[in-house]
Amino acid sequence: MLTRQYKTNSKRKRAPEEILVSRNVKQKFSSSSTTGNASASERSLTKNVAFKNVLTKASVPRRPLYSNKVATINNSALTTLPISSKPVPPRSSKSTVSQKNAATMSYSGTKIVPYDAGGNFTGKVSPANLNKAEISRLRSEIAQHKKKLAEIQQEAAECEEYNKAIEAEFSGLHDELVKVKLDSDIMLADIEQSKKQADSYDKELKVLDEQLNAMNEENNRLHKNVQVLNKDLRYKYEKIEEKKSLQESRLKQILENYNGLNSEENTRKELHNQLLDLKGNIRVMCRVRPCTDKENDVVLAKLKCSDDKRSIEISTERKSLWRTVVDTSTFKFDCVFDSNADQDQVFSEISPLVQSAIDGYNVCIFAYGQTGSGKTYTMEGDVNNLEKKGMIPRAIDIIFDKIKELEKLGWNFEAYVQYVEIYNETIQDLLGDEDKKNKKLYKDRKKTYKESKDLYKIMYNDNTRMTIVENADRRKVSRKEDMESLLRKASNRRSKASTNSNSVSSRSHGVFIFHLEGEYPIGNESSRGSLSLIDLAGSENIDKSGSTGNQLKETQNINKSLSDLKTVIQQIKDKASYVNYRDSMLTNLLKYSLGGTAKVCMLVNVSPFADSVSETKNSLTFGQTARKAHVGTASRSGRF
Numbered sequence: 220m221l222t223r224q225y226k227t228n229s230k231r232k233r234a235p236e237e238i239l240v241s242r243n244v245k246q247k248f249s250s251s252s253t254t255g256n257a258s259a260s261e262r263s264l265t266k267n268v269a270f271k272n273v274l275t276k277a278s279v280p281r282r283p284l285y286s287n288k289v290a291t292i293n294n295s296a297l298t299t300l301p302i303s304s305k306p307v308p309p310r311s312s313k314s315t316v317s318q319k320n321a322a323t324m325s326y327s328g329t330k331i332v333p334y335d336a337g338g339n340f341t342g343k344v345s346p347a348n349l350n351k352a353e354i355s356r357l358r359s360e361i362a363q364h365k366k367k368l369a370e371i372q373q374e375a376a377e378c379e380e381y382n383k384a385i386e387a388e389f390s391g392l393h394d395e396l397v398k399v400k401l402d403s404d405i406m407l408a409d410i411e412q413s414k415k416q417a418d419s420y421d422k423e424l425k426v427l428d429e430q431l432n433a434m435n436e437e438n439n440r441l442h443k444n445v446q447v448l449n450k451d452l453r454y455k456y457e458k459i460e461e462k463k464s465l466q467e468s469r470l471k472q473i474l475e476n477y478n479g480l481n482s483e484e485n486t487r488k489e490l491h492n493q494l495l496d497l498k499g500n501i502r503v504m505c506r507v508r509p510c511t512d513k514e515n516d517v518v519l520a521k522l523k524c525s526d527d528k529r530s531i532e533i534s535t536e537r538k539s540l541w542r543t544v545v546d547t548s549t550f551k552f553d554c555v556f557d558s559n560a561d562q563d564q565v566f567s568e569i570s571p572l573v574q575s576a577i578d579g580y581n582v583c584i585f586a587y588g589q590t591g592s593g594k595t596y597t598m599e600g601d602v603n604n605l606e607k608k609g610m611i612p613r614a615i616d617i618i619f620d621k622i623k624e625l626e627k628l629g630w631n632f633e634a635y636v637q638y639v640e641i642y643n644e645t646i647q648d649l650l651g652d653e654d655k656k657n658k659k660l661y662k663d664r665k666k667t668y669k670e671s672k673d674l675y676k677i678m679y680n681d682n683t684r685m686t687i688v689e690n691a692d693r694r695k696v697s698r699k700e701d702m703e704s705l706l707r708k709a710s711n712r713r714s715k716a717s718t719n720s721n722s723v724s725s726r727s728h729g730v731f732i733f734h735l736e737g738e739y740p741i742g743n744e745s746s747r748g749s750l751s752l753i754d755l756a757g758s759e760n761i762d763k764s765g766s767t768g769n770q771l772k773e774t775q776n777i778n779k780s781l782s783d784l785k786t787v788i789q790q791i792k793d794k795a796s797y798v799n800y801r802d803s804m805l806t807n808l809l810k811y812s813l814g815g816t817a818k819v820c821m822l823v824n825v826s827p828f829a830d831s832v833s834e835t836k837n838s839l840t841f842g843q844t845a846r847k848a849h850v851g852t853a854s855r856s857g858r859f
């Protein structure tokens with residue numbers, strides 16, 4: 220049964236213990252078989268003993284085995300007795316006879332040798348040698364042996380049962396062993412897997428260890444760097460602190476100096492403006508324009524400027540019956556510029572007023588005169604020519620220069636410009652973007668002014684005494700260079716036409732407004748001033764101009780607005796309770812630049828020609844009247 224079981228299981232993988240058992244069994248069998256002449260029962264017995272030994276190794280409870288006991292039985296009996304293939308349990312120690320003793324047997328003292336003469340074992344005793352007593356004894360002995368045999372058979376049966384039990388136990392143990400083996404295999408596989416896993420973890424760990432070491436080294440290096448940097452930082456921090464405290468003390472010093480300088484600046488402003496006040500709030504200057512190259516053959520009027528440049532004489536001849544009478548009229552002004560005076564000389568006289576605008580006053584400088592008398596030249600001049608630059612670009616230059624100086628003293632300034640023209644009593648923006656619509660509108664001037672009548676409105680701020688043209692472009696300008704292109708653009712947009720008196724005559728009043736807003740945070744001060752630079756359209760004798768149609772209307776509007784200006788200035792001079800600023804668009808726009816607390820400079824431009832004497836006299840008379848006007852004590856429009 221065991222052999223079959225092993226054969227059955229021979230194909231499957233066997234556990235090492237199982238292999239050990241199998242080997243032991245084979246060895247036993249082979250050793251038994253090689254001993255040569257052992258009987259089948261002996262082989263069976265040996266085989267069982269071998270199994271028993273294996274089982275003993277496999278922890279089967281140890282029981283005494285009966286093996287050699289069979290040899291104690293008489294040889295003859297052995298030949299007849301069936302010998303169980305199973306091991307026989309031991310009977311007693313007395314029955315144990317050595318293998319050697321089994322060779323010779325004694326019967327009642329007579330030695331009976333069971334060997335033939337050749338020394339071969341026969342197993343039989345010759346009956347001739349036996350007597351009756353001996354026979355009887357032998358019979359009783361046989362009976363005894365039979366009895367013993369029965370007992371042995373009994374014991375053999377018991378042994379067989381016992382063996383069966385052992386086999387069953389062995390089989391159970393074997394199953395258990397197989398199960399354990401399977402479990403062990405699984406566990407071994409698991410262990411193998413775990414070992415592989417552990418190996419990979421080991422490798423990973425090794426790599427991580429290396430990385431950690433590298434990181435530790437890097438960390439140490441960085442730590443050292445940090446220490447060095449910290450040291451350096453501490454040193455620099457200390458230096459910065461030193462510099463900071465030094466700078467603070469310097470700043471304190473500078474602030475004290477600033478305040479000192481600012482108070483000096485304030486004193487200068489006060490004195491400057493007091494001086495201007497003494498000169499009068501309306502300052503009137505006269506400028507005689509020279510002849511151009513094309514006008515050499517034109518008869519000149521007799522104009523003579525005084526040496527002190529404060530008056531101008533104009534002489535006209537009138538013929539009576541018997542003689543020629545010379546009428547000379549003298550007009551006094553704050554300054555008179557003859558035809559040789561250049562732009563620079565004119566500007567040097569008006570620049571103090573520009574300074575006043577920075578100081579926070581509303582300043583208005585306008586050129587008045589008949590058509591072709593040099594107003595546009597005086598105010599705009601030639602932007603591209605340094606010498607011929609007019610009052611407007613020069614004022615811009617000086618304003619930005621002054622602003623720079625004041626910013627060094629701690630002031631912050633913002634400058635905004637508007638440039639509009641008043642044409643036929645409507646305002647037109649000269650700086651606005653020339654989009655498609657505007658371009659189209661500019662082509663059709665009638666339409667432009669019809670539309671702009673409602674678009675551009677004059678707005679006053681009664682607190683700051685500032686005037687702004689609503690909807691007209693109000694540009695913030697921070698560099699004088701930015702202004703050049705704006706001025707060119709505005710000049711090109713101005714309404715011009717050729718008249719009898721001027722080939723390029725301005726048909727509108729050009730009004731350039733500079734808003735200057737300053738803050739002095741250190742001293743908590745501020746200033747808000749404005750500078751209006753106006754190139755008026757020229758007054759014109761309608762009969763002389765020969766204008767008709769649209770140009771006639773333009774001339775009428777120009778003359779009317781200039782007349783309204785005269786009226787307003789007259790009313791200011793007369794200290795009238797009501798001043799008709801609203802009568803015309805021009806006076807409306809100049810309300811805060813002419814009256815009240817403003818500083819005004821009127822440049823009376825006159826033509827040098829004899830045929831313009833009448834208009835020249837009119838202009839000079841108006842200038843003189845305006846000079847007598849007192850517009851009140853000028854005051855700053857913003858806080859100072």
Ligand SMILES: Nc1ncnc2c1ncn2[C@@H]1O[C@H](COP(=O)(O)OP(=O)(O)OP(=O)(O)O)[C@@H](O)[C@H]1O
Pocket residue numbers: 507508509511588589590591592593594595596597721723724725726755756757758824
């Ligand atoms: N001081 C001057 N030096 C040289 N040329 C001058 C001077 N003043 C005026 N002119 C020239 O005289 C001409 C007429 O001057 P301008 O156009 O400035 O007159 P206006 O008073 O503006 O005329 P309008 O009122 O018709 O516009 C121009 O050709 C101008 O260049």
